[in-house]
Amino acid sequence: MKSKFVFFSIIILLLFSNKILADDKALAGADFEYGQHLSGECVTCHNSTGLGQGIPKITGMKTAVFIKKILAYKTKEKDNAVMQMVADRLGEVEINSLALYLSKTK
Amino acid sequence: MAKITRRTFVGVMAASTTALSMPSIAFGALPRVVVIGGGAGGATAAKYIAKDSKGAVDVTLVEASKRYYTCFFSNLYLGDFRNYGSIGHNYYGLAVNHGVNMVHEWASSVNSAEKKVYLGSGATVSYDKLVISPGIDLKFNSVNGYSPEAQSIMPHAWKSGTQVQLLKNQVKGMKKGGTFVMVPPPNPYRCPPGPYERISMIAHQFKKTNPTAKIVVLDPKNKFSKQGLFMEGWQKHYPGMIEWISADTHGGIKKINTSTMEFETDLDTFKADAASVIPAQQAGRIAMNAGVNKGDWCPIVPASMQSQADENIYVLGDASIAKSMPKSGFSANSQAKVAANHIRGSLTGSKVFAPRFANTCWSLVATNDGIKVGANYDAKPDKINKTSGFISKTGEDSNLRKATYEESIGWYSGITSDMFS
The missing domain is CATH 3.50.50.60 (FAD/NAD(P)-binding domain)
Structure with a gap:
């Protein structure tokens, strides 16, 4: 019984650490402080209190969701002139840093 | 010797930290920033310097009005799309949430040699760095017969x-x-x-x-x-x-x-x-008084928004010559964040990031008919340089125009929250 528990614990830990590694890899070059600085550009429109109408809340967004959305604007799959322009000058490090910061901000 | 529990140890540590930090407080060694003007440039700069320095910089905002009515969206009030109260904002958020010292007075003059701002009451405020964001003054005599x-x-x-x-x-x-x-x-x-x-x-x-x-x-x-x-x-x-x-x-x-x-x-x-x-129009009078103007407006260093005339003074928003950015609340808010990052870096040694500027202006033509124009900018040595931009197109679908109007409402909520809370 005990060995079974240890076995499953190890499996879960391995899965979890793989997830962490995968996230770290996805967020190459991410810097929390840089993300916070860059987010100043976002909160001019995206209400930091989440009370905005017409413009969605982005704080607390999961990193994968944020990255997917920004890339869709960057490739112009998603249609919004302001967001396409914002995404246009964000490189990988900027996007990852923003994703990291926003995901950890309420 | 008394037994030191975990709790008392933490208490002793806290006390010694306080003791160590006391001298700087006692001798008033906190660097001081004074911001003149509580609009899109000044309120944003005061907030970001105070918020991001977490108490390491003393920030005073000098703004005569206790309630600030935004110019942006005042047209929507004219058209009955907003009520007057909804375009008014107070400074409680800056004072309470971020510790900004609010001084509701006019700044009457600046002595840049002594780094002092003189207030309407006769009192003075000293600064290490001064932000001037006074908006515009009107040149009444530019139209013959107007006054x-x-x-x-x-x-x-x-x-x-x-x-x-x-x-x-x-x-x-x-x-x-x-x-x-x-x-x-x-x-x-x-x-x-x-x-x-x-x-x-x-x-x-x-x-x-x-x-x-x-x-x-x-x-x-x-x-x-x-x-x-x-x-x-x-x-x-x-x-x-x-x-x-x-x-x-x-x-x-x-x-x-x-x-x-x-x-x-x-x-x-x-x-x-x-x-x-x-x-x-011309830069607000206090900018002229501080001697940071060249003619009607104030030349700045594009990378930091520092005045070209005085490295300890920053000029934001309408009063600055921020070519190619238009004079707008959005521009002022964007410039304020560049200046705040630079000021904090120079006073506390925090990281200074490459400047990034942006602007978007929404306008309402009729019910649910919104249009917009916007651009990104970077800093070149001689000017703030437009790198990309967009503008609404004629003949656009009415759903898009409605979405653009709704986006402008979201923006108003966003920027006023960014400035005041």
């Missing part, structure tokens, strides 16, 4: 507050089938599409309650911001109501008479039943 006395007869309403309320009353009270004359300002001025959004909102009012009224626009320019979009919207929503006359066509406004309500031009003399005159 501070005339602003109650033909409101400029180009600083928000009571002037905008007055203008709205005059628009609503204008006689049926009367003529409203509007004089936009010459370049450069605060909010390039603003006069034309104002014309749209006045037309919107007339359409509802005074549909035979006319609007004559005597422009000192031959073209204007979002011209094709506004012209298309006026034709669509207010056909035959608005006559825009370019400078080349009317040959210049020679004189206005506020008693007879007449506007003399080479083309004709126009008689108004109500009017709005927006004169030429």
Whole structure:
């Protein structure tokens, strides 16, 4: 019984650490402080209190969701002139840093 | 020796940390930033310096008004899309959430050699770094016959507050089938599409309650911001109501008479039943007093928004020469974040990131008919350089125009929250 528990614990830990590694890899070059600085550009429109109408809340967004959305604007799959322009000058490090910061901000 | 538990150990540590940090507090060694002007530039700069320095910088915001009415969206108040209260904001958030020291007084002068700001009461505030974000002053004599006395007869309403309320009353009270004359300002001025959004909102009012009224626009320019979009919207929503006359066509406004309500031009003399005159503009007076202007506006270092005349003074927003950025609340907010990052870096050694600027201006032409123009900018040694941009297109689908209007409401909520909370 005990060995079974240890076995499953190890499996879960391995899965979890793989997830962490995968996230770290996805967020190459991410810097929390840089993300916070860059987010100043976002909160001019995206209400930091989440009370905005017409413009969605982005704080607390999961990193994968944020990255997917920004890339869709960057490739112009998603249609919004302001967001396409914002995404246009964000490189990988900027996007990852923003994703990291926003995901950890309420 | 008393047994040291975990709790008492933490207490001792806290006490010694306090003791260590006491001298700097006792001797007032915190670096001091004074910000003059609590609008989109100044309020944002004060907040970001205070918030991000987490108490390591002492920030004082000098702003005469306790309640600030935004210029942006004042046109929507004219058109009954917003109530007056909704464009007013206070500074509790800056004081309570971020520890900004609010001084509700006029800044009367700056002694840059002694790094002091003199207040209307006679008191002084010292600074290590000074941010000047005073907005605009009006050059009343740029229109022959216009004056501070005339602003109650033909409101400029180009600083928000009571002037905008007055203008709205005059628009609503204008006689049926009367003529409203509007004089936009010459370049450069605060909010390039603003006069034309104002014309749209006045037309919107007339359409509802005074549909035979006319609007004559005597422009000192031959073209204007979002011209094709506004012209298309006026034709669509207010056909035959608005006559825009370019400078080349009317040959210049020679004189206005506020008693007879007449506007003399080479083309004709126009008689108004109500009017709005927006004169030429210049940087707010305190910028001139601080000696950071060159002519009407203040040259800055693009990478930091520092004055070219004094490295300890930063000039933000409308008062600055931030070519190629337009004079807008969005621009001022963007510039404030660049300056705040630079100021904090120079005072506390925090990281200074590469400057990034952006602007978007939304305008409302009619109900659910929003348009927008925007651009990204970076800092070149000699100017703030436009790197990319967009503008709404004529003939756009009505759903897109509605979404653009709704986006502008979201932006207003966002930027005012960013400035004041």
